[in-house]
Amino acid sequence: MLEEKPGLLKKILAMVLAFGPGIFAIGYTIGTGSVTSMIVAGSTYGMQLLWVLVLSCVFSGMLMFAYGNYALVTGETALYAFKKHLKWGKPIAILIILGVSFGQWNSLMGILGISANIIFEIFLIYFPALAAYQYELVLTIAVVVIIVMYYFLLIGKYTFFEKILVIFVTIMGLSFLVSLFMVYPLPIEVAKGLIPTVPKVEGGGMMVAAFVGTTMAAATFLSRPLFVKGKGWTIKNLKQQKRDSIIAASLVFIISASVMAVACGALFHQGQPVTKVLDMVNTLEPVAGKFALTLFFFGTLSAGLSSIFPCLLIAPILLADYQSGELDTTSKQFKIITAIACLFALIVPVFGANPIQMQIVSQVFNVFVLPLVILGIILLCNNKKLMKEHKATALLNIGLTAALFFSIIISYNGAVALWNYF
Structure with a gap:
């Protein structure tokens, strides 16, 4: 038995490290933005x-598959293809770059x-005893974290980023799933959550938009x-790309639903909605104990760290995509843009703002470019000259048409929610 254990561990490690570009999808999708939205929604x-999460993950899987397929068949990246093949492609691509970068940088602060x-x-x-030095310590921790992340960006290549994300996402997933076994909702609550309804309370509409903004992230x-190309995949990897999309969307649902379920089981019935980070400590510890609380926090922290990487990468990725379809992580442009993003990220810690409220609002901004992103890939995927038999x-x-209508409804809903909020 002792000889078999290392072999089993090696197999598990190899399976985790063999995960494809979908790991970036999980990194983008399940960050503290997603975790915060799930905790606030589950506790409130x-x-x-749950129905919003199901629809978002199904549509996300389809969109990942469509964009990945287009890249493998044509060898072109998204915005470069928009600019090259679509009428009004240039202004649409520029609008998407500005919209997505703004949404992701806002998320980065939270x-x-x-x-x-x-x-x-x-x-x-x-x-x-450290409670007396909260502002100073939180700011110091934020500065140290962002400096370390920026250093990793400067020395890293695709495979390095992928391995770092695999570690964070694995810790995150296991932490939340173990927490779910300690605190869970009733099966009837899960069943009712699959019936489409919007909470008829203040902030309910914004919560729905934030959910979609974080689980159907245009980024x-x-x-x-770009990540499919970075992996070295070609048209021979079409089946692998499809499987990777399905696995990524499924894991996003499982992890996100686990977080919501933990918050529902531990906090909802006590009537203690989460409005700030400290609330998670005060409410979870009596129910789950110190170990489960620390485990849940490590999961949330891993979610945050796994999102900082992709959020810092998004603006240079989209710009490189628009310009040439190739990302050069050693270029001066890459270093300057990511440095500006790092400084932008420090706004919330410097001003001591409530990061949870900031995170929910920032997620709503992500839905506004989503209809353009979906419409663009529908037009490209149906271009017979480009896609041929594929x-x-x-x-x-x-599926993509349904996703487009869903995104338009959610964008309108998000605009109304933001108007009422401000």
């Missing part, structure tokens, strides 16, 4: 918004703020062609 509305607060709260569980689909099937077209 129970499992009522992500870094929450991650720094979580590290501080973990220290606080074991060293309560996930737009960046996929043109979109009737089933994929039905």
Whole structure:
């Protein structure tokens, strides 16, 4: 038996490290933005918004598959193809770059703020005397985290980024799943959550938009062609690309639903909605105990760290995509843009703002470019001259059209929610 264990561990490690570009989809999708949205939704509305998560993950899987397929068949990346093949492609691509970068950089502020607060709260569980120095310590932690991330960006290539993300995502997934076994909702609540309803309370509409903004992130689909190319995949890997899309979307659903379920099981029935990072400590610890709380926090922290990488990468990725379809991580342009993103990320920690509220609002901004991103790939996938025998099937077209209508409804809903908020 002792001889078999290393072999089993090696197999598990090889399986995890063999994960394809879908790991970036999980990194983009499940960050502290997603975790925060799931915790706030689970603690405030129970499992009522599970249907939104199901639809978002199904559509995300289809969009990842469509964008990945286009890249493998044509060898072109998304925005470069928009600019080259679509009428009004240039202004559409520029609008998408501005919209997605703005949304992701806004998310980055909240992500870094929450991650720094979580590290501080973990220290606080074991060293309560540090409470008097919260602002100074949170800011110091945020600065250290962003400097380390920027250093990794400067020395890394695709395979390095992928391995770092695999580690964070694995820790995150296991942490949340173990927490779910300790605290869980009733099966009837899960079943009711699959019936489409919007919470008829203040902030309910914004929560729905934030859910879609974080689980159907435009950045996930737009960046996929570059990551597929970075992996070295070609048209021979079409089946592998399809499988990778399905696995990524499934894992996004499983991990996100686990977080919502933990928050529902532990906090919803106590009538204690989460509005700031400290709330997670005060409410989870009596229910789950110190170990489960630390485990859940490490999962949330891993979610944050796994998102900082992709969020810092998004602006140079989209710009490189638009210019040439190739990402050069050693270029001066890459270094300058990521440095500006790092400084932008420090806004919430510097001003001591509430990162949870900032995170929810920032997720809503992500939905506004989504209809353009979906419409663009529908037009490209149905271009027979480009796709030849790999043109979109009737089933994929039905799915993408449904995703387009869903995104338009959610964008309108998000605009109304933001108008009421401000």
